[in-house]
Amino acid sequence: MQEPTFLILTALAGGPQHGYGIITDVLRISGERVRLRAGTLYAALDRLEGDGLVAPEGEEIVDGRARRYYRLTPAGTARLAAEAERLRHNVETATGRLSRLGFVPNPGGAA
Template sequence: MAASMREPTFWILTALASEARHGYGVIREAAALSGGRVTLQPGTLYAALDRLADEGLVEVDREEIVDGRTRRYYRLTQPGATALGAETERLRASADAAAAQLKRFGHGTAGRPAW
């Protein structure tokens, strides 16, 4: 069984799944997709992007100069998409197992008691 992905990594890859984004775009998209539960800090994000690039899960898409500063856009690679898909399936299986146990305990699917 593969090790689980850290939550920030999951949300970074998820944010890049639909299009290439620069750092602040990744931060905003991860927050939006997680319903505000995940707030990536710039230092954490850029260290993670460097690590993910070294692992071949993301790559630099392009760079542009905005207000005299370089803005680097990242995109998901095919191995990154494969890793994200595997983690998505792992999380789904875990949630399904928990839901089945709750149902056996007498809770409905929304986590509310059935009684």
């Protein structure tokens, strides 16, 4: 799974959100490393909806513009959980190998 997809699903795991909310949440979750453009986000949401991982949750009109909300589906939750477990395993493996080299990672910050 590509990082932007992981971050979009992670953002939606916090509850339904509209596009701008997802963009803002992804920026926060990624420590301001990943800045999604609107076109990139909506293309990803269309793909994720087609894959059954997200679904529209409704719309509201704000300042005369439609704001569509998206939610994580049960399949999306399962896929995100599987990816999180895969990443956890990879981090444990890397951390174990680094510790054998004498490197002690700082869990709260950069190395």
